Structures are given as structure tokens and as C-alpha cells.
Amino acid sequence: MKDSFLFPIVFMLIMVIIFAGILSVMYRMSEPKIEAYQVETYQKRILSTVAKKIAEAEGSSVDDVMSQYPDTFTKHVRQIDNPQFERSAFRAVVGDSTVAYCFEIGGKGLWGTMQALISTDTEFRTILDFTIVNQMETPGLGARIEEDWFLAQFRDRLFVVNPESNEDVTMKYEFIAETQSPENEAQLRRVTGATITSDSVIKMLRDEINYIYNFVRKNSL
Amino acid sequence: MNKKEIFVNAAFKENSIWRQILGICSALAVTNLMLNSLIMGLGVIFVLALANFTISIIRNWTPRSVRMMVQTLIIASYVIIVDVFLKANMPEISKQLGPYVGLIITNCILMGRAEAFASQNGPLDSMIDGIGAGLGYTIVLLAISFIRELFGFGTIFGLQVLGSWWTNWSIMVMAPSAFFLLAIFIWIINTHYYKAKA
Numbered sequence: 396m397k398d399s400f401l402f403p404i405v406f407m408l409i410m411v412i413i414f415a416g417i418l419s420v421m422y423r424m425s426e427p428k429i430e431a432y433q434v435e436t437y438q439k440r441i442l443s444t445v446a447k448k449i450a451e452a453e454g455s456s457v458d459d460v461m462s463q464y465p466d467t468f469t470k471h472v473r474q475i476d477n478p479q480f481e482r483s484a485f486r487a488v489v490g491d492s493t494v495a496y497c498f499e500i501g502g503k504g505l506w507g508t509m510q511a512l513i514s515t516d517t518e519f520r521t522i523l524d525f526t527i528v529n530q531m532e533t534p535g536l537g538a539r540i541e542e543d544w545f546l547a548q549f550r551d552r553l554f555v556v557n558p559e560s561n562e563d564v565t566m567k568y569e570f571i572a573e574t575q576s577p578e579n580e581a582q583l584r585r586v587t588g589a590t591i592t593s594d595s596v597i598k599m600l601r602d603e604i605n606y607i608y609n610f611v612r613k614n615s616l
Numbered sequence: 617m618n619k620k621e622i623f624v625n626a627a628f629k630e631n632s633i634w635r636q637i638l639g640i641c642s643a644l645a646v647t648n649l650m651l652n653s654l655i656m657g658l659g660v661i662f663v664l665a666l667a668n669f670t671i672s673i674i675r676n677w678t679p680r681s682v683r684m685m686v687q688t689l690i691i692a693s694y695v696i697i698v699d700v701f702l703k704a705n706m707p708e709i710s711k712q713l714g715p716y717v718g719l720i721i722t723n724c725i726l727m728g729r730a731e732a733f734a735s736q737n738g739p740l741d742s743m744i745d746g747i748g749a750g751l752g753y754t755i756v757l758l759a760i761s762f763i764r765e766l767f768g769f770g771t772i773f774g775l776q777v778l779g780s781w782w783t784n785w786s787i788m789v790m791a792p793s794a795f796f797l798l799a800i801f802i803w804i805i806n807t808h809y810y811k812a813k814a
Contacts, residue, residue, distance in 0.1 A: 398679070403682040406686075410690075417697075418693055418696055429700075506715075535789070536789065587789055588786065588789045588790040
């Protein structure tokens with residue numbers, strides 16, 4: 396029977412149905428947990444990028460803002476709904492005034508696309524905070540762009556230095572080795588063994604800030 | 617062979633990496649951090665044990681012409697189960713491992729043990745063989761990652777071990793060091809164990 400023409404086909408079909416069924420059930424059971432975690436992580440990340448500004452305006456601390464999630468998120472973060480603007484954008488508000496903006500940006504890494512969040516001041520010139528949301532870089536190498544020392548290099552950094560330029564409004568940066576100390580404002584430390592990924596981060600930031608700044612120069616969010 | 621012999625054979629005497637040179641792609645890729653190696657090893661042990669068990673249960677009904685497709689289907693299913701489980705319950709580790717969990721499917725050890733052992737032996741023996749082979753793989757991963765993480769970052773499992781006087785060896789973080797260390801590891805084992813035994 397095992398050597399008949401039909402048996403292998405029927406057998407394979409049964410196996411596929413059984414295993415596809417098991418996987419479907421397992422995925423359905425885990426899906427709400429995975430989605431809830433993703434939403435919470437995303438919202439916390441948005442909040443963390445603007446927490447410093449909210450805390451300053453409220454006279455509280457960053458820890459207070461973060462520990463009171465999700466209340467602080469609901470109270471202070473508003474999604475910007477502008478069909479012309481091709482990025483997800485959020486406004487951090489305290490009372491009636493906007494204290495910061497947060498944008499979801501994206502770019503190409505070594506192995507795939509990267510997604511990140513940046514928060515800017517209300518003039519869109521200084522990066523207040525920068526965090527990676529999603530990346531497909533090599534674990535232990537390129538994936539180290541998520542480490543705090545690397546991200547911290549971009550915090551409170553004036554990025555738009557040529558606000559009148561019609562081409563590139565951003566500052567030119569150069570990477571130095573991870574073990575070196577920057578000697579001037581234009582130097583950033585790259586991740587050892589991940590030159591392409593480090594360069595990709597800078598390219599993503601420059602491209603996206605150019606897009607955001609040029610958009611807000613001509614339109615309102 | 618009794619159960620203990622099956623285990624020792626799979627884990628040490630016929631170790632997949634240093635004896636059969638199987639599964640070295642992932643051994644080279646994930647060994648720059650011990651935590652990545654441990655999680656990868658645990659994932660492989662889980663998938664190997666259950667895949668071997670399942671393949672062995674259905675071995676008498678599996679037609680020869682489709683056996684490799686069936687084995688791949690079973691292995692892939694268990695890998696997806698590990699992936700979904702990590703995403704739902706250990707999201708930080710899942711994120712850290714990135715694409716490597718999915719790459720367990722392509723680990724040659726899984727197909728190797730399925731063909732060489734599980735398709736010819738009983739379910740319990742196959743499961744023990746899977747655990748042994750997975751453990752042997754994990755030990756090698758941890759041994760290599762211990763040296764790479766210690767010299768490359770000055771840490772063990774992320775904990776700082778070497779002080780500020782230590783200069784990290786960048787080469788240890790990069791892929792070539794895994795080649796050198798794996799080759800040295802295999803050379804030492806072969807020289808001091810197999811050749812001495814012969």
C-alpha cells in the first residue's frame with residue numbers, strides 16, 4: 396500500500412492538514428497576547444521619546460510619566476491625522492500646548508527594513524530622542540544599534556543645520572570606531588562589525604528628517 | 617544500545633558539530649553572545665526531541681518517496697511553535713534572536729538525526745537521541761560563545777567580567793573569529809580524544 400501511487404499523496408495531505416491545524420490553533424491562541432504586547436510596547440516607546448518634554452512641562456519626572464502609562468499616554472499623546480503626510484506622527488501635548496512631536500521613520504538596513512521612532516522639538520530641528528522599533532540586522536552585530544550607548548548619541552542633537560537649504564537640511568556626520576571618543580559634534584561612534592548597519596541608521600535619519608522638515612516648511616501637520 | 621548509550625553517543629561520541637560537522641552555519645552565526653547561544657541551543661533541543669519523536673512514531677506509515685517532505689514539515693511546524701511561543705511569552709528574547717529561530721529549520725542536524733536515527737528507531741530512543749544531539753550542539757555553541765563574548769565584550773551572559781583595563785578584541789565579535797575558534801575546537805577534540813582513542 397505504501398508504494399501505491401495515491402498513498403504518498405493522501406499521506407502528505409493528511410500530515411499537512413494535521414500540522415497546519417495545530418499551528419493555526421496555536422497561533423490563534425497566542426495572537427491576542429502577541430498583539431497586546433506589540434501595542435503596549437509601541438505606545439510605551441512613543442511615550443518614552445517625549446516623556447522628558449512632558450515631564451518638564453508638567454514639573455514631574457520622566458519616571459513618573461512612564462510609570463503612569465497608559466494614563467499618561469491617553470492624556471498627553473495625540474495621533475496626527477494628515478493624509479498628505481506619509482508617516483505616522485504623534486503630538487505630545489500638555490494642557491493646550493504642543494511640547495514635542497514623535498514620528499515613525501523607516502529605512503533600509505543590511506538585511507531588511509528598519510523602523511524607528513524619533514521625537515523632535517516643536518521647530519523640528521533637534522532630535523530629542525531616538526529609538527529603534529523594528530530591525531532585521533545580525534543579532535550581536537548590527538542589532539546592537541538598539542543598545543543605549545548608540546542611541547544616546549542622537550539624543551538632544553541638532554540635526555537640521557541648514558534650514559534654508561532646498562536639498563539637504565541636515566548635518567553631515569562621520570563615524571569613528573566604537574572604542575574612540577568623539578572629538579567634535581560631527582563624529583559618532585559606529586557599532587563594531589556593523590559598518591553598513593551604522594551607515595544605514597544615519598542615512599535613514601537624514602532622509603527622514605529632510606522629508607519631515609521640508610514637509611512642515613511648506614504645510615502644517 | 618541502551619538509553620544512556622544513545623544519549624552519550626548523540627551528545628559526545630558522535631557530536632553533530634565536532635564529529636559530523638553539521639549545523640555549523642548557526643554555530644558560527646549566533647555565538648558572539650552566550651545568551652543567544654543558550655536560547656538557540658534550547659530551541660534546537662526542543663525541536664530535535666519532538667521532531668525525532670514524531671518522525672519515529674509515523675515511520676512505519678511514511679512512504680519512502682515523501683519521507684523528507686514529511687520530515688521537513690514536522691521540523692518546520694515545531695520551529696514555528698517555538699517562534700510563536702517566544703513571541704507570545706518571551707518577546708524580548710524573541711526579538712534578540714531575530715531571524716535565527718526561523719533558521720533552526722535549516723539546521724542540518726535536524727534532518728541528519730531524522731534520517732539517521734528517528735526513521736529507524738523507536739519514539740523514546742529517538743527523543744533521547746534528539747535531546748542528546750541538541751545538548752551536544754548547545755555545549756559547543758556555549759564553549760565558542762564563552763570565548764567570543766569574553767574577549768569581544770569582556771562579559772559573560774551580559775555581565776561585565778573584565779574590568780575597564782580590558783580592551784575588547786573586535787575580531788571576536790565578527791564572523792571570522794567563529795571560523796577560527798570552531799576549527800581550533802574541532803582540532804583539539806579530534807587530537808585529544810578520537811586520535812588518542814584510535
